[in-house]
Amino acid sequence: MMKCTGWRCLLFLLPVIFLLPHIFSVLELHHSSAIKDPLKKRAQKLDHLVFGPAAGVALQNRMQCQGTKALNKTRHSSLFHASHPGGSIAFVSVFTVYNASINRRLKRPDSDSVTVGNVSYTKSERSMAILDVFARFIQLTMPRSHLFILTDPASDLHIDRKWITVYPIQGQYSREELMLQRIRSYIAFLDSRLKELSKKKEIGQIDHYIFTDTDIAVVDDLSQIFYEYPDFHLALTFRNNKEQPLNSGFVAVRGTLDGIQRAKVFLMEVLKAYSTRYMKASRMLGDQLALAWVVKSHLSFDLRRFAKPVAFVEKINGTSILFLPCANYNWTPPEGAGQFHGMPLDVKVIHFKGSRKRLMLEAWNYFNSSSNMDDMLCLILASGRAKYDF
Numbered sequence: 001m002m003k004c005t006g007w008r009c010l011l012f013l014l015p016v017i018f019l020l021p022h023i024f025s026v027l028e029l030h031h032s033s034a035i036k037d038p039l040k041k042r043a044q045k046l047d048h049l050v051f052g053p054a055a056g057v058a059l060q061n062r063m064q065c066q067g068t069k070a071l072n073k074t075r076h077s078s079l080f081h082a083s084h085p086g087g088s089i090a091f092v093s094v095f096t097v098y099n100a101s102i103n104r105r106l107k108r109p110d111s112d113s114v115t116v117g118n119v120s121y122t123k124s125e126r127s128m129a130i131l132d133v134f135a136r137f138i139q140l141t142m143p144r145s146h147l148f149i150l151t152d153p154a155s156d157l158h159i160d161r162k163w164i165t166v167y168p169i170q171g172q173y174s175r176e177e178l179m180l181q182r183i184r185s186y187i188a189f190l191d192s193r194l195k196e197l198s199k200k201k202e203i204g205q206i207d208h209y210i211f212t213d214t215d216i217a218v219v220d221d222l223s224q225i226f227y228e229y230p231d232f233h234l235a236l237t238f239r240n241n242k243e244q245p246l247n248s249g250f251v252a253v254r255g256t257l258d259g260i261q262r263a264k265v266f267l268m269e270v271l272k273a274y275s276t277r278y279m280k281a282s283r284m285l286g287d288q289l290a291l292a293w294v295v296k297s298h299l300s301f302d303l304r305r306f307a308k309p310v311a312f313v314e315k316i317n318g319t320s321i322l323f324l325p326c327a328n329y330n331w332t333p334p335e336g337a338g339q340f341h342g343m344p345l346d347v348k349v350i351h352f353k354g355s356r357k358r359l360m361l362e363a364w365n366y367f368n369s370s371s372n373m374d375d376m377l378c379l380i381l382a383s384g385r386a387k388y389d390f
């Protein structure tokens with residue numbers, strides 16, 4: 001008898017469909033669209049974790065590791081059950097599913113499987129596995145939250161979990177337009193929340209929203225940003241990068257009428273900038289460029305603030321925007337030479353961009369067997385530079 005648990009079970013129930021790597025992240029799309037010779041590409045990608053030195057040695061407030069053993073204790077299990085009064089968090093992600101007909105058209109066999117831990121995944125199962133781990137981390141660190149998965153109505157996605165809602169939104173989910181569609185879906189979702197809020201006679205509990213890619217691990221409670229910075233409408237993550245100072249993989253929206261309304265207007269402006277200026281880049285970086293363009297075009301502050309990883313709030317056309325450092329809220333394993341100088345002790349979100357998806361699953365497996373989040377962070381820090389095959 002085949003035993004099946006959780007979403008693996010669900011996978012067997014899905015008809016034979018082809019799950020394209022959906023919106024993992026912008027870089028993922030870049031990588032997948034850049035593949036000309038899959039064999040050659042695969043050859044460069046590793047099917048096991050490769051450990052290098054953990055960046056940030058001796059730097060203050062950076063994770064210190066000995067192998068995968070963390071020398072700092074940064075998290076306590078009690079932390080994950082802290083509850084804030086008066087509101088909960090809903091995560092919102094776009095996830096698309098393409099089916100077998102597309103698969104055949106592309107003549108891409110769905111047979112080359114990849115093994116992580118003791119589980120083998122076909123190509124079609126991989127994006128589902130990422131979504132699964134994404135959800136598991138949220139459940140672990142923010143057990144009271146809800147997850148909305150915005151998807152193509154034509155896609156065959158069923159998830160039988162109380163805290164997850166599959167939310168179909170009509171749109172253009174072709175690969176070429178996926179990044180554009182993501183913004184449209186966010187806007188449509190915010191619109192539906194506005195309608196819902198206006199129907200309510202009295203506003204009781206407020207839900208705040210965090211829009212993210214699915215290739216992230218939430219490793220700390222994020223609800224605190226809404227209390228620590230009580231005045232923002234919309235939060236974005238920034239990094240010290242002249243061309244692309246903003247990453248679109250994490251957007252937080254305060255769940256008040258004002259917050260949702262302003263976030264919607266802001267995203268509509270990003271959408272406009274995207275479709276009028278950056279369509280050539282629509283497969284990959286268009287949304288980040290559009291985001292940066294909108295922010296810069298309403299410039300009332302010194303862009304040099306992006307150089308220092310310290311959160312700040314600025315008004316843009318009347319909308320109060322909280323800028324959160326990627327170093328904490330959208331941390332990516334260093335790509336270059338110590339880009340982020342290690343991992344901050346209070347890192348909250350890890351983004352497994354591009355070819356780091358294997359690491360996301362390996363990290364979850366490691367945590368599942370060790371129950372030690374700090375050690376898991378060391379595993380990520382030490383092995384995040386390699387390109388993996390998953």
Ligand SMILES: *[C@@H]1O[C@H](CO)[C@@H](O)[C@H](O)[C@H]1NC(C)=O
Nearest residue numbers: 060061063064071072073345
């Ligand atoms: C982290 O651990 C290292 C090594 O034990 C120690 O020197 C450092 O002070 C610790 N950092 C913090 C903030 O506790």
Ligand SMILES: *[C@@H]1O[C@H](CO)[C@@H](O)[C@H](O)[C@H]1NC(C)=O
Nearest residue numbers: 116117118119362365366369
């Ligand atoms: C894989 O299976 C072996 C033997 O069945 C077991 O010892 C090991 O812990 C498993 N590894 C994982 C990651 O589940």
Ligand SMILES: *[C@@H]1O[C@H](CO)[C@@H](O)[C@H](O)[C@H]1NC(C)=O
Nearest residue numbers: 097098099100101152154155
């Ligand atoms: C899957 O294929 C059917 C028919 O081949 C098509 O009508 C449907 O739109 C496709 N679904 C997606 C998500 O592309």
Ligand SMILES: *[C@@H]1O[C@H](CO)[C@@H](O)[C@H](O)[C@H]1NC(C)=O
Nearest residue numbers: 262265266269316317318319
């Ligand atoms: C500025 O904000 C107003 C009010 O929200 C909005 O109607 C308008 O579209 C915004 N203008 C620009 C250029 O963003």
Ligand SMILES: *[C@@H]1O[C@H](CO)[C@@H](O)[C@H](O)[C@H]1NC(C)=O
Nearest residue numbers: 005006133136364365368369
């Ligand atoms: C976590 O580990 C347990 C065994 O220790 C296993 O039964 C379970 O399937 C694992 N969960 C995930 C999500 O890997």
